Amino acid sequence: MKEECGVVGIYSLDNRDVAPLIFYALYSLQHRGQESCGITVVNEKFATQKEMGLVSEVFDFEKLTALKGSFGVGHVRYSTCGESRIENAAPFVVSHSLGYLSIGHNGNIANSAELRKGLEEQGEVFISTTDTEVIAHLIVRGLIRTGDIVDSIKEAMKKLNGSYSLAIATDDSVIAVRDPLGIKPLCLGRLGDTYIVASESVALDSIGAEYLRDVEPGEILVINESGLQSHRGASRGRTAHCMFEYVYFSRPDSILDSRLVYTVRERIGEIMAEDDHVDVDFVMAVPDSAIPFALGYARARGLPYREGLIKNRYVGRTFILPKQKARELAVRVKLNPLITNVKGKRVVLFDDSIVRGTTSARIIQILKDAGAAEVHMRIGSPPIISPCYLGIDMPTKEELIASSGDVEEVRRKIGADSLKYLSIEGLLRAIGKDERQLCLGCLTGDYPVPLEQHEQVKLVEYIK
Ligand code: SF4
Structure with missing residues (x-):
């Protein structure tokens, strides 16, 4: 079994450069993906650096000091969807008529192939084979139509079936999104006037940030110059945290949903x-x-x-x-x-x-x-x-x-x-x-998201 991906989003309210902080946070999440990594920072313009390789191989002092910006997102990747190549490395950056959007994703969208087909039929062009790009297209289409990023994310959440913890940078905000079942972890921390969201709390520890709480299942957290705003994106009436995060994937020194993994x-x-x-x-x-x-x-x-x-x-x-x-x-x-x-x-x-x-x-x-x-x-x-x-x-x-x-x-x-x-x-x-709070799919064959037999077969083919 392989770990999936790790995401980080950092917004500094006192205008400090966040690239070095994102670097250390990604370093501590290296166990979640070793194929490629990347950082986007925003300083009026978007600047992204991503390559195949480990965090310590891809970034050096020169590259980090060239990335100027007081907010941004980072990602470490292991490919559960799409091949291992640079086009699929994240954060994934989309240019659209209202600006830019950079997105890092941990999880897997079960209906990604169907969504992608529908988008392609409507004229969308894809440059990668990842489900992250599908999410990006869905959000951007909603944004262009409504002009509201939170509404567009809510709309996208209605269409997405699967697991997703997202760190998104827009032209003025960092946004964290966790799927309604909370399958993949995502937490929130604070270091003075700097907010950080990350897949695991060890990323907060690495920069000396205090763990505040987990991002709630279905929550959309927007961080910008007005501070922190929480929005309810979607709800399923239950949660389904991946039990393997406790058993194997997460670092033992991480806190998941307020529980120290080592203690579990x-x-x-x-x-x-x-x-x-x-x-x-x-x-x-x-x-x-x-x-x-x-x-x-x-x-x-x-x-x-x-x-x-x-x-x-x-x-x-x-x-x-x-x-x-x-x-x-x-x-x-x-x-x-x-x-x-x-x-x-x-x-x-x-x-x-x-x-x-x-x-x-x-x-x-x-x-x-x-x-x-x-x-x-x-x-x-x-x-x-x-x-x-x-x-x-x-x-x-x-x-x-x-x-x-x-x-x-x-x-x-x-x-x-x-x-x-x-x-x-x-x-x-x-x-x-209890079993209504955890995903036990690989132990019981009973998954928390609807997966028809033909979708499972297609999904296996798509992931491979
Ligand atoms: S519990 Fe098993 S099926 Fe569910 S997300 Fe984790 S690894 Fe996948």
Whole structure:
């Protein structure tokens, strides 16, 4: 599974240049997308710099100091929709008869292909293959007709089906929009007279801003020289926050809907310890995301926590090895066992999820090759049985190991001595929300947005 994208919007009421602030905020959101990144700032004119690559590779002191403007938006991208190429990099800038609009999007629009077809039939021309451009066209068409940006966003929200957290720069404002179900995260912070909206609160921390609150599902937040104005865009009578943001995607030091992610993950470990009595020597984790689960579990059971695998932190996105043998090698280069810790030991091994099962099987084999006597696999999420259509890059249903086999079959395939997943009930307890507040689509096949079978097939083709 791959993370999606990260967005940032900053407006300085005291006219400071915001490009360096956007840079640091994007730096802290790098885990949400490593293919391309970009910044737009506005100083009467729009100035945009975007390229393929990491934030630290794309921006240097010269480029940042050339970007002058007291408000703007930034984006880090991993392509869940549209190919990985510079035309699809964001922020996406549109010139129209009333001015300009620059937009960064995190999420996935399920009816994007249909909307795009309709717009093309009405004469719109597209220069990218992203759903972000579809959103931009919808907003600009409404803006030209009504002259009101908030009304045009409200109109667009009525047509959009899917997940979207948006950071938009217009000629005089920064606007944050969160879809009515709040599927993707978006929060608001303040640093003196500077407002910041960002996908995760770690972006606020990176510039020393105070976390104020999450942007509400369906909310349109406008920030300009008059300050902050909140508008209600759309409502669905429920929310559907992506449960995987808590389990895996968001950084553990982020606050999501007023909950610290690290605490939720520790709680998952504690809940999994409640009915688990397997006899082991110590508890360990696949670094880094599974560490809080293992710590919570070990503490609750009074067992020692130890490291058994060391992660090579310099295996980057360029480490692409297509052949099976090369992929096996990739896991070995990324994770090396601490032989003296694991040799002859019975261990509980935590990971955040099992997708195809191939990585879990390789990790278990690495530990067994290092002399581990027993490896009891514990997974901090329930089984993934269905793909995500809302912004996470996942394999097809057929490729998901849990979609066709029960827990015992998965255990056998990955070579674990025992296997337990977090239950859906345990997940809800750990996050402190009920099933009407979370998206559980990939766990149940029941999605919070209407997705007909033919739309799902089309969407998979469109995303690929
Ligand atoms: S389907 Fe799964 S990964 Fe996708 S938004 Fe819903 S919970 Fe998140």
